Each structure stands twice: as structure tokens, then as C-alpha cells.
Amino acid sequence: MQHAKALDIQRFIDENKFSVFQWIVFLISFFVILIDGFDTAAIGYIAPSLVKEWGITKPDLAPVLSAALAGLAVGAVLIGPIADRLGRKYLLCAMVFLFGLASLISASAANLSELVMWRFLTGLGLGAAMPLAVTMSNEFAPTKRRALLTSAMFTGFPLGAAWGGFLSAWMIPQWGWRSVLELGGVLPMCLAVIMLFLLPESVRHMVTRGAAPARIRAVLLKISPTLGEVTQFVLGEKVRAVSSDDHGKRGVGLVLSRSYIVGSVMLWLTYGMGIVIFYALINWMPILLKDAGLDPKTSLLVTSLFPLGGVGAIAFGFLMDRFNANRVIMLGYLATAAFVYMIGQAAGNIGWLVATVFIGGAVMNTTQTSMPALAAAFYPTAGRATGVAWMMAIGRVGAVIAPFLVAELQRRQFSFAQIFAVLAVPGLIAAMALFIKNTSHPESQAADSEAELKGELKTAEA
Numbered sequence: 188m189q190h191a192k193a194l195d196i197q198r199f200i201d202e203n204k205f206s207v208f209q210w211i212v213f214l215i216s217f218f219v220i221l222i223d224g225f226d227t228a229a230i231g232y233i234a235p236s237l238v239k240e241w242g243i244t245k246p247d248l249a250p251v252l253s254a255a256l257a258g259l260a261v262g263a264v265l266i267g268p269i270a271d272r273l274g275r276k277y278l279l280c281a282m283v284f285l286f287g288l289a290s291l292i293s294a295s296a297a298n299l300s301e302l303v304m305w306r307f308l309t310g311l312g313l314g315a316a317m318p319l320a321v322t323m324s325n326e327f328a329p330t331k332r333r334a335l336l337t338s339a340m341f342t343g344f345p346l347g348a349a350w351g352g353f354l355s356a357w358m359i360p361q362w363g364w365r366s367v368l369e370l371g372g373v374l375p376m377c378l379a380v381i382m383l384f385l386l387p388e389s390v391r392h393m394v395t396r397g398a399a400p401a402r403i404r405a406v407l408l409k410i411s412p413t414l415g416e417v418t419q420f421v422l423g424e425k426v427r428a429v430s431s432d433d434h435g436k437r438g439v440g441l442v443l444s445r446s447y448i449v450g451s452v453m454l455w456l457t458y459g460m461g462i463v464i465f466y467a468l469i470n471w472m473p474i475l476l477k478d479a480g481l482d483p484k485t486s487l488l489v490t491s492l493f494p495l496g497g498v499g500a501i502a503f504g505f506l507m508d509r510f511n512a513n514r515v516i517m518l519g520y521l522a523t524a525a526f527v528y529m530i531g532q533a534a535g536n537i538g539w540l541v542a543t544v545f546i547g548g549a550v551m552n553t554t555q556t557s558m559p560a561l562a563a564a565f566y567p568t569a570g571r572a573t574g575v576a577w578m579m580a581i582g583r584v585g586a587v588i589a590p591f592l593v594a595e596l597q598r599r600q601f602s603f604a605q606i607f608a609v610l611a612v613p614g615l616i617a618a619m620a621l622f623i624k625n626t627s628h629p630e631s632q633a634a635d636s637e638a639e640l641k642g643e644l645k646t647a648e649a
Contacts (some may be wrong), residue, residue: 193421194414196394199407201329208387208409209327213336215386216324217343218378219283223317224347226290226309226371230255231469232355233364240364243299246598252590254303256466258310259317260583266315267576268439270322274396275572276388279319284379286312291372294365314583317344318559318576325563325571326391327410331508337560338504345552348469356488391568394420441570442577451574453624454562458582460613460620461520461555464527467589467610472544503557512561513625517618519554524614526550531607551614565628585613 234248262282270278286309293305321337328336351367358366390406400418407414442451506515526547533540559575566574596606 193419194407194417195421196391196407197330199414200327200410201331203411203413205329205332206410211385212327212387213324213340215378215382216320217340219279219316219320219375219382220341220343221347221350222283222371222375222378223286223313223320224344225351226286226347226375227255227259227313227344228348228351228469229290229355229367229371230306231471231473232352233359233367235473236359236364237299237302241299246594247299249590249594251299251303251306252466253587254306255310255313256583256586256590258307258312259314259586260310260580262311262314262316263318263576263580263583264314267318267573267580270319270572270576271392271570274388274392275319275323275326276382276386279316279323280379280382280386282312282315282319283375283382284312286310286316287372287375287377287379289372290368291376294368294372314580315576318572318579321559321563321575322572323386323389325560325575326389326568334507334512334557334560334564335501335504337563338507338557339501341556341559342501344556345548352488395568439570439573439577442566442574447566447570447574449627450565450624451577453620453627454558454565454574454578455581456620457516457520457617457624458555458558458562458578459585460617461523461551461558462582462585463589463592463613464523464551464610465555465589466586467593468527471590471593503553504560507557507560507564511625512557512564513621516554516557516561517621517625519550519557520614520617520621523547523551523554524611524618527614528608528611531604531611 230252234252237243237248237251266278266282289305289308289312293302293309296302296305321341324340325333325337351371354370355364355367358370387406387409388402390403393403393406400420403420404414404418441447503515503519506512526543530540530543530547533543558578562575562578563571592609593606596609601609
């Protein structure tokens with residue numbers, strides 16, 4: 188085989204204008220993440236209504252708040268290796284439909300036990316869909332704009348969570364808490380049908396799996412008609428140096444290999460610590476603010492400001508494409524710890540509370556939503572879906588812990604300020620984990636040298 192006659196997939200993407208077709212892939216991925224954020228945060232917004240209607244105590248909410256989060260972890264663990272073997276498109280469509288259907292059914296729950304079961308199944312679909320959408324968007328992105336586009340796409344999650352808060356504040360008084368779950372079910376089911384017709388399979392995945400050249404050509408022609416008559420393709424990835432024992436590994440084997448294991452563990456720890464902060468606040472803040480003296484509607488609206496600031500991830504994506512991405516995000520987690528602590532000091536001053544929640548949310552969500560872009564850049568195509576999915580899955584352990592953590596702090600009668608002081612600590616741990624990752628896997632131009640392409644070329648020919 189003459190590689191000189193083959194078309195380098197990534198170079199083709201990099202050298203052509205970002206097409207309408209690529210914008211469609213990006214927007215579909217964005218809407219998956221948007222609805223994902225809405226459905227994930229919905230349970231926190233309806234929690235006060237559950238306490239009132241079912242006569243349960245606040246600590247009783249911990250299982251239902253954690254159910255979807257546990258499902259998220261299980262879904263992400265399972266889907267990554269499957270997607271690296273079978274592909275992205277149809278799995279993504281199926282998972283989006285699954286979490287929509289489960290959310291719709293959960294609206295009919297008659298008690299806490301039923302709601303826990305259906306929220307777990309909702310989380311199963313959510314956990315699988317999110318990393319697949321991140322991977323899909325990343326694999327159609329130009330190299331120089333990859334972090335920017337991936338981060339921009341992932342801003343859908345905090346926007347969806349914030350949108351859920353604003354809608355919940357309007358819908359619950361009129362139609363009750365079940366209407367929020369019904370909306371969170373119908374929207375993804377409709378989106379899944381649209382995706383079947385508009386979403387392509389990842390062309391990078393097709394090359395790694397030796398798909399028919401005609402299938403690869405059909406997708407590339409939608410990016411640019413300059414493809415010509417080429418029928419031989421190469422995936423010349425710029426990847427970090429690996430030991431000789433790790434060449435040719437895929438999926439789980441690559442993520443856990445000696446060349447990637449330290450970085451993988453530090454990504455898991457970092458993402459998990461950010462998740463502890465996010466879910467502890469998004470699930471419990473309406474109740475904590477109500478206990479601090481705000482009325483229920485104001486508590487929901489103030490809580491909605493926290494995830495809204497995640498749109499700042501676009502700025503982080505811009506910085507990550509130009510500077511050391513580990514250091515950019517590390518600074519974000521240090522700032523997160525400071526602002527979470529400050530929220531706890533703002534009780535009693537509504538103006539200061541609103542300001543600190545919004546700014547703290549902007550910093551925290553900007554930092555957290557940049558993590559999938561960091562993980563997607565860290566792994567090559569052969570392990571990207573698994574790497575991103577497992578970071579999210581194992582990090583979700585923090586999501587399961589978070590509701591119980593706050594419940595325990597409340598049981599021990601920690602004050603508003605003390606609870607937020609405790610929740611600032613995970614931000615410091617996350618920053619330290621990224622420092623270790625950067626030390627073990629330093630980012631430099633040398634790490635991306637062409638010499639390290641050896642053994643990474645994947646081809647498909649007629």
C-alpha cells in the first residue's frame with residue numbers, strides 16, 4: 188500500500204472550510220447535551236414539590252436524587268467500549284430515545300420507589316448519550332478548533348440545566364411537577380427520530396474499523412466536493428508517545444495501558460470532584476436557599492443562575508487551543524473553590540448571593556464543561572469514546588455521593604456557610620489532580636511530533 192496516495196482524513200477536515208454538514212453534526216450534538224442537561228437537573232427542581240406532595244423528609248430525597256446519577260455512571264461505563272467497536276450513530280440515537288422514554292414514564296410515578304427506578308433508567312440513557320455526542324462532535328472538528336468546538340457544544344449541558352430551572356419555576360405552579368418530566372421525555376424522543384435521518388456515522392471510526400471506502404467517501408463528500416476520486420484513506424493522528432507494548436490497543440485496553448493510566452486516573456478524579464460540586468449545588472440549592480430564608484420561586488430562579496454561566500466554556504476552549512489545557516482548567520478549579528466558599532458567606536444578602544451564585548456558577552461550569560474536550564484530546568480515535576465515557580462514568584461516582592454528602596451535613600446540622608465551605612474542598616482536589624496529570628503527561632509540541640505517528644496509521648482501501 189502506498190500511503191502517499193491515500194487521503195489523510197484529519198488533514199482533509201483541517202484544510203477545508205467548516206461545512207454546513209459539520210454544523211449539522213455540531214448542532215445535533217449540542218441539542219443532545221442541552222436536553223441531557225435539562226433532564227439531569229430536572230429532579231433537583233421538582234424536589235421541593237415532592238417533599239410537599241408526598242410528605243417525605245429532605246434526607247428521603249437522596250435516593251431519588253442519586254438514582255439518575257447512578258444510571259449515568261452505568262450507562263457511560265457500558266457505552267464507551269461498545270461505541271469504539273460498533274460505532275457512534277445508532278447507539279447515540281437509541282440512547283437519546285431511551286432516556287426520553289424513561290423520563291416520560293417517570294412522570295406517572297405514584298411513589299418514591301417507582302420514581303427511583305425510572306430515574307435510574309433515565310440516567311442510563313443520559314450517561315450513554317453524553318459521551319457519544321462529545322465524541323461525535325470532536326471527530327468532525329478541525330484540529331485547531333477542536334477544543335473550542337467541543338467546549339462550545341458542551342455548553343448545552345449548563346444551558347439545559349438553567350433552562351430547566353426557568354421553565355420549572357413557570358410550569359410547576361401551573362401544571363405541577365410531572366409536567367417537567369413529561370417535557371423532558373417528549374423532546375429527546377423527537378430528537379432521536381430526527382437524528383436517524385441527519386446524523387452520519389463518524390468517518391474516523393469507519394476508517395479505524397476498515398469500513399467500505401464508498402461509505403467513507405459518501406460522508407467526506409458532504410464536507411467538501413474537493414475529495415476527488417480517492418478510494419484509499421489514512422487516519423494520521425498526532426498522538427502522544429506510547430510504549431511498544433501499547434501499540435495497537437483499543438478501547439479499555441488503551442485507556443488502562445501503561446502509557447495512559449496516570450492521565451486516565453487523574454481525569455477521573457478531576458471530573459468526579461467537579462461533579463460533586465455541581466450536583467450537590469444543583470440538587471440541594473433550592474432547599475438550602477429556602478432554608479436560608481428565600482421563597483420557593485426565588486430559590487429556583489437563583490439556583491438557575493448557577494448552571495447558566497457555563498457558556499464561558501467557549502472562552503476556555505479558545506484558551507485550550509492556544510495554551511496548556513491542563514493549566515487553564517486547573518486555574519478554573521482553584522477559582523471554583525474560592526467562589527463556592529463565598530456563596531456560603533452570602534446568606535442574608537440577596538444581592539451579594541445572586542452575584543456570587545452567578546459568578547461562581549460561571550467559573551465552575553466553564554471549568555467542568557471543558558473537561559470532555561480535554562479528555563477527547565488526550566485519547567486517540569481507537570480509545571476516544573471509551574476514554575471520554577469512562578471519565579464521565581467514573582466521575583459520576585461523585586454525582587452519587589453528592590446528594591448523600593449534603594444530606595449528611597444537614598443531618599449533622601451544619602450551617603449554610605459550613606456546607607459551602609465543605610463543598611469548596613473538591614475544587615482544590617481537582618486542581619491538584621490536573622497538576623499531576625500535566626506532570627506525568629506534559630503537553631508540548633514535541634508530544635505531537637510527526638515522528639509519533641508511527642503505528643497509528645489506519646487505512647481503508649478498495
